[in-house]
Amino acid sequence: DAKTTQPPSMDCAEGRAANLPCNHSTISGNEYVYWYRQIHSQGPQYIIHGLKNNETNEMASLIITEDRKSSTLILPHATLRDTAVYYCIVRETTGNQFYFGTGTSLTVIP
């Protein structure tokens, strides 16, 4: 599975959009991009996934570049409850295992 690179930490003002980048330059054509987040002392929570088209759900939007080498998770109106570690993971459609990187620790500031 391709490796991902994320900034270790980011801050965002409450109510503003949080844009979390992820680099996955070695991604292959049959690998999805998944985003999860982990609030302190809890299990990871699924946010969104995509293959090559941009995706949006009730939690977030996922923007994948045309060459698929990077993506951005957008939380449109960050709240204090969005403070968490966000993980970007790529995995083959036929694969099973998820391998977590170090993620981005997002702090939403009042």
Added chain:
Amino acid sequence: GAVVSQHPSWVICKSGTSVKIECRSLDFQATTMFWYRQFPKQSLMLMATSNEGSKATYEQGVEKDKFLINHASLTLSTLTVTSAHPEDSSFYICSAGQDTAVRTQYFGPGTRLLVL
């Protein structure tokens, strides 16, 4: 939908004892479940893949005789930490995925183990 539970949420045990942790998929069936371990301020580390009706697959460096995994049904996998020692103290998390093409994984709330 897609809820995964774990039991217990907290366990404290004496060194040398064995501890069993249960992982259940509550509203879907999962032929495959996964066990992770997370130390403080670190990321999740995949320990093993639990396969219903067959032997688990362990990641490199994980002792299969130390961490016994049983996946007896499509909704239950158990992890037994045998002869636990203080260095086994950690946050253990399981996940399960629906058997769809996308195979999104859903995670349990985790079990915190403290070995004294």
